[in-house]
Amino acid sequence: MRHEQPSEGALAALFCLRCHARNAARLAYRCPDCGGILRVERPLPAGRRWRTSDFVSERVTLGEGGTLMRKVRPDLLHERFHGQLYVKDETRNPSGSFKDRLVAAAVSRALALGAPGIVCASSGNAGAAAACYAANAGVPAIIVCPESTPEGKVAQIAAYGATFHRVPGDYSRSFQVGIELAAESGFANVTTTYQNAYGVDALRLVGQEILDDLSGNVPDWVAVPTSSGPLVHGVWQGFSDWSVQVPRLVAAQSEGCAPIATAFREGLQDVSPWPAPHTLASGISDPLASYPDEGSLTLSLVHATGGQGVAVPDAMILSAMHDLARRAGLFSEPTGATSLAAMRQLFDDGLIGEDDTIVCLVTGNGAKDYAAWRTADGQV
Structure with a gap:
């Protein structure tokens, strides 16, 4: 049986590092009260270590983590x-980078909370990871990268079939475009700065x-x-x-x-x-x-x-x-x-x-x- 969400801590609260407000789990990227950075609060697992399944669903995982x-x-x-x-x-x-860890967790939470697809602003690696995991999960992905993104990363994103936008300017411009596209589409934003606390x-x-x-x-x-x-x-x-x-x-x-x-x-x-x-x-x-x-x-x-x-x-x-x-x-x-x-x-x-x-x-x-x-x- 395939699960839609990680096995433990699925409803972990979001804690604001600035005003210390606590919010229920939802697709939120900054504190609604003060705009502060959000951190996931979750209890330690009883009697064992953390494992990937605490963060990533069976539908989404590709075997990320546990690296040599x-x-x-x-x-x-x-x-x-x-x-x-x-x-x-x-x-x-x-997909060849540590970004798989964040993206797998962020996509897992997005699907558990009902998002129809994902958006990711990236300098390349996170975009490749997002396109990869979206393809595996069978959901649409929109990837936004600077024009200067290396061609190897662009080719990887294209191979996975994501909708791809190359944006003039540096990464911060792509970051803003990603926010705009997530709002327009209703897709979850899985950008791998501190933007997505679940990642x-x-x-x-x-x-x-x-x-x-x-x-x-x-x-x-x-x-x-x-x-x-x-x-x-x-x-x-x-x-x-x-x-x-x-x-x-x-x-x-x-x-x-x-x-x-x-x-x-x-x-x-x-x-x-x-x-x-x-x-x-x-x-x-x-x-x-x-x-x-x-x-x-x-x-x-x-x-x-x-x-x-x-x-x-x-x-x-x-x-x-x-x-x-x-x-x-x-x-x-x-x-x-x-x-x-x-x-x-x-x-x-x-x-x-x-x-x-x-x-x-x-x-x-x-x-x-x-x-x-x-x-x-x-x-x-």
């Missing part, structure tokens, strides 16, 4: 590093998986490629759920679009929009123009854990991408390699101990951006 985390040679970080270096390979998700909620599994893979030991650092930052939130939530120390979280960004890392460097608590994104790491090319408060939420988690916001040049990202392939057998797009590039920078800056334990999340498959690999082959 493996130890790699420490000199992949630096020749003087003698600690433990792990990569969590999110490229193994069904963000499922990312707590990432933190729990890291903890379980390390047999309950807490790493010193977890590095996360970051746009608005729901994956940072997921790692934080996953460790917090089990009342253990949260590792130092690193929000890794490109110098060409670094609103969170810049605010961190300047000692600020609030993030300002980035004026003109320009980076090969298209998956994190988000200026946060319409929702800088989402960046501020992520920044607060970085501060709370004693972590770092780090911006690295594209050349370092390409070098990390190249080395992941040649020295660890991991085919990543630029965004996914930003985590390793950021940790190399922190090691060079003397902020990482030579014997620390580090986890780098690699978030997207290299097949999504062959043009970047042509650049890497020419420069590295």
